[in-house]
Amino acid sequence: MKALVLSGGSGTRLRPLTHTSPKQLVPVANKPVLYYVLEDIARAGITEVGIVVGDTAFEIHEAVGDGSKFGLHVTYLPQEKPLGLAHAVLIARDFLGDNDFVMYLGDSFVVDGIGGLLDEFRADRADARILLTRVPDPSVFGVAEVADDGRILGLEEKPARPKSNMAAVGVYLFTPVVHQAVRAIEPSRRGELEITHAIQWLIDTRHDVRSTVVHGYWKDTGDALGMLEANRFVLESVEPRSEGTVDADSEVVGRVRIEAGAQIRGSRVVGPAVIGCNTVISGSYIGPYTSIAENCQVQDTEIEYSIVLRDAHLDGVSRVKASLIGRNASVTPAPRNPASNRLILGDHSEVQISS
Structure with missing residues (x-):
């Protein structure tokens, strides 16, 4: 089995921090989020990792190197534009070959790790298995309809009217059949090849797609609140x-x-x-x-x-x-006389000032 880690994207929700550094390298408890992902993959016994990189490829390469410090062998896979998760699978075809693989978003934070997920995948040999969790606002995620036995009945990307509160958390397991799916779908309205559409293609063509629900801690670290919450959780065990x-x-x-x-x-x-x-x-x-x-x-x-x-x-x-x-x-403090606030802020900054 191989791993595909997605570390492209522009990190718009973490601007202005991500104007100068990839969101995957923002630290939680003084360690980049991406390091937690790579350590999790290594603990699961996977050694061959492809990292999909975009405009911040240099920074990712400088931080990760050849992967040896994590016990991994890393191959970098350039993606010219962030054209969707399914597009990342498309460009990784030669690296992945005919191997099963785990696709892991580089800013996802799964504290309990993926070891149990891999065990389930190997035991039942489903065509795909998706990690899900219950969220209060599913409309900003890929949302799954799930049968009582854990099979996925349908999957929608950021639906206006979600059919459940079960959201995909950024970890997916696939057999090579997914390569047929990513070639079969068309770009979405936002111009991306959505992995949710590829999974729906698998469902529509009667492939076996199953789910595992996260019962431990998971956090999307793509925004400031997510970063602070992940930091809080990790520090609990420092x-x-x-x-x-x-x-x-x-x-x-x-x-x-x-x-x-x-x-x-x-x-x-x-x-x-x-x-x-x-x-x-x-x-x-x-x-x-x-x-x-x-x-x-x-x-x-x-x-x-x-x-x-x-x-x-x-x-x-x-x-x-x-x-x-x-x-x-x-x-630093503002001058007291005259009372004023002096701000030099980059794009997409956010400031709250006490009155």
């Missing part, structure tokens, strides 16, 4: 460790990982939290569910339930919560 320095005027409470070279000075850090290497925390409060990446400076600031990316600088900020702060970002 192992406390200190490879940096904590001075006598500081207090560290709970599960906190302080990475090499980090310094905590006159501050209080309440876990679960992660402080990246060579980051300096001074005169500050770092609250629960916060990840601060490497080489950051945090001074006279209160922050919690947030993700701070590398080389960011926060100084004199009274309260930051539920925030994503990008690379090399600077957050």
Whole structure:
């Protein structure tokens, strides 16, 4: 069996962070989301991985390399434009050959992993098996109609009137018959070859399509809320460790990982939290569910339930919560006299200011 990991796309829901970096490389607990996907694939015993890449191919290649650090052999598959998940299968035909394969979206976060899903697939030899979960707003996902025995009766992409609350979570298992399906379908109204249409073709041609329901944690990390929630979940199990320095005027409470070279000075850090290497925390409060990446400076600031990316600088900020702060970002107080707020924001930014 092989794996096909999708790491193209423009990451519009995470802009402006994704103007300068792929969404799959935004960190959860200071580790890129894509790394969790690749580690999951390796744990499942798969070693041959094709990564579909687009405009951010260089950044993905730089982060993953040849895959050896994950115990994988990685082949990069360029996709000129993000023309749909089924199009990714189409361009991966030579890499996949006649092997069964798992298709895994590079920004999906399946904490329980795909090992059990693969066991079910190998046991029943269905033509396709889809990972599903119940969601409150299925209209933004591919939505499945499921029979009592778990067989898929129908699948629609982002329907205006969903027939169920069962959504595809971005992990699919296929036999080689799917190659017939992706060649048989036409582009959707948005100009993409939809994997939901390919699966519906399999259903219509009487192939065996089954489902597995996620009972553990799953999160779509394609937007800010999803990133923060995934970060919160991973930090719940962080192992406390200190490879940096904590001075006598500081207090560290709970599960906190302080990475090499980090310094905590006159501050209080309440876990679960992660402080990246060579980051300096001074005169500050770092609250629960916060990840601060490497080489950051945090001074006279209160922050919690947030993700701070590398080389960011926060100084004199009274309260930051539920925030994503990008690379090399600077957050400082506004002048008191005259009272004003000075903003330099990129496209698709979002700011909330206390009145």
